[in-house]
Amino acid sequence: MEIRNLGKSGLKISAISYGNWLTHGSQVEEDAALACVRQALEEGITTFDTADVYANTAAESVLGRALAGERREGLEIFTKVYWPTGPGAHNDHGLSRKHIMESIDGSLSRLGTDYVDLYQAHRYDYETPLEETMEAFADVVHSGKALYIGVSEWRAEEIRAAHALARELRIPFVSNQPQYNMLWRVIESEVVPTSEELGIGQVVWSPIAQGVLTGKYKPGQDAPAGSRATDSKGGADMISRWMKDDVLERVQQLQPIADEAGLTLAQLAIAWVLHNPNVSSAIIGASRPEQVTDNVKAAGVRLEDEALRRIDEVLDPVVERDPAKTQSPRTRDFSDR
Secondary structure, eight states: OOEEESTTSSOEEESEEEEOTTSBTTTBOHHHHHHHHHHHHHTTOOEEEOOTTGGGGHHHHHHHHHHTTSOGGGOEEEEEEOSOOTTOOTTSSSSOHHHHHHHHHHHHHHHTOSOEEEEEESSOOTTSOHHHHHHHHHHHHHTTSEEEEEESSOOHHHHHHHHHHHHHHTOOEEEEOOBOSSSBOTTTTTHHHHHHHHTOEEEEBOTTGGGGGGTOSOTTSOOOTTSGGGOTTTHHHHHGGGOSHHHHHHHHTTHHHHHHHTOOHHHHHHHHHHTSTTEEEEEEOOSSHHHHHHHGGGTTOOOOHHHHHHHHHHHGGGOBOOGGGOOOOSOOOOTTO
């Protein structure tokens, strides 16, 4: 397993991290989830990402049980706060001081640890002053409940403003967690240059575009039974933007490039993400241990310039690059969700 620094911080993490969004506590039975975590550990993954909202806190509990007994100092455990948890009452979400201080304690209890290595703001909260949010994060860090802070899906100007406050408050703001893959490159024009300037690293989710970049979805054919595209609990909605024949046809055209590199399409996609020097880690998920084994083979792979050029040539017409696509809800009224 390749090990990288998280941004310009001294924290070292595995280039491939394991995440349990849409799997633990929902799509995947606990025995299978535990087997996937054990396989991740066996493959050298030390970095595990979750969030309190995943399966309405159940995913954190599953991960905590899966990591019980492991040497804590040898792990990097990340979690997040923002989205509704519990019954979803008016203070059960957002980045207010109240919600952050209550949420970190709940996350630590479920994860079975005294601290998390990285505590992340899962979206930007337009209903809470940024100063209030950052001061609450500072108290979390200064109390020893989190070692570093980060954000997820924040715009460049939001990252810059938070970083300035973090410097004043003397807390290490080290990461952003955006969606990033061959098809979704919205961070490249603004977020990445800003992050490079500030020393912030990307811990990216969906490196294989919810499975689309594995090539298993064929144009003009029904989605395979049991796949993400058939999941009625949220997976099908997330993947729908790419379930179009023009996208799927172009993904199939990547197969010769993967073959020449000696990689599967999934490995090619993950290696492509890790080729970006601002990416510290790519998060993979899994419902079966063999998926973990397959994906980790992308760690340390160096793609030739010609392969990168051909990937761009094939996918360019269907790539999303608009930085405005990085969005957080303008309101915390989630009653219609």
